[in-house]
Amino acid sequence: MLSGHQEARKLISIEKRSAQIxxxxxxxxxxxxxxAVSLGLILGGGIALLNFHWLWSILSQYVMAKKKYSxxxxxxxxxxxxxxxxxxxxxxxVNPVALVVGVSTLVLGIVIExxxxxxxxxxxxxx
Numbered sequence: 475m476l477s478g479h480q481e482a483r484k485l486i487s488i489e490k491r492s493a494q495i496x497x498x499x500x501x502x503x504x505x506x507x508x509x510a511v512s513l514g515l516i517l518g519g520g521i522a523l524l525n526f527h528w529l530w531s532i533l534s535q536y537v538m539a540k541k542k543y544s545x546x547x548x549x550x551x552x553x554x555x556x557x558x559x560x561x562x563x564x565x566x567x568v569n570p571v572a573l574v575v576g577v578s579t580l581v582l583g584i585v586i587e588x589x590x591x592x593x594x595x596x597x598x599x600x601x
Contacts, residue, residue, distance in 0.1 A: 482534075484587070484591070485530055487587055488526070488580075488583050488584055488587045489523060489526065489527065489583070491583040491586055491587050492519070492522070492523055492526075492579050492580045492582070492583030492584075493519075493523065493583075494583075495579045495582055495583055495586075496515065496516075496519035496523075496576065496579045499515055499519075499575065499576070499579065500512060500515050500516060500519075503515050503572065508569065509567075510567055510568055510569040510572070511569045511572040512572075513566065513567070513568045513569075513572075514568035514569040514570070514571070514572025514573040514575075514576055515572045515573075515575060515576040516576065517562050517566065517568060517573060517576060518568075518572065518573040518574065518575065518576020518577040518578075518579075519576040519577070519579045519580075520576075521555070521558060521559065521562070521576075521577060522576065522577045522578075522579060522580040523580060525551075525555055525580075526580055528551055529548075529551065532547050532548065532551065
């Protein structure tokens, strides 16, 4: 079983990897020469990273500090996230595909970090 410090390091590495992917995609979006694409990537990736960090902080309060679980915080966070996404799609002039790709950078960051840690040097044998 991993300690809280090791778990926190893994979550930080996921955040860093996702931010690195977002920067690479943002630089690649300059090729399109469209602010809508770049803004969609920035807002999508920023929303995803903030949501991940917010969820991490909520759940760490319950796991680490042994506080009583409040479903209201998670539901409230979900509706705030929906509101922010609605406002971005409705009022900001962003490319919707770029927004989805920006939000997906977190998923890609998680997959890359899981593969990196699974195939790393410190991996113990299955047998």
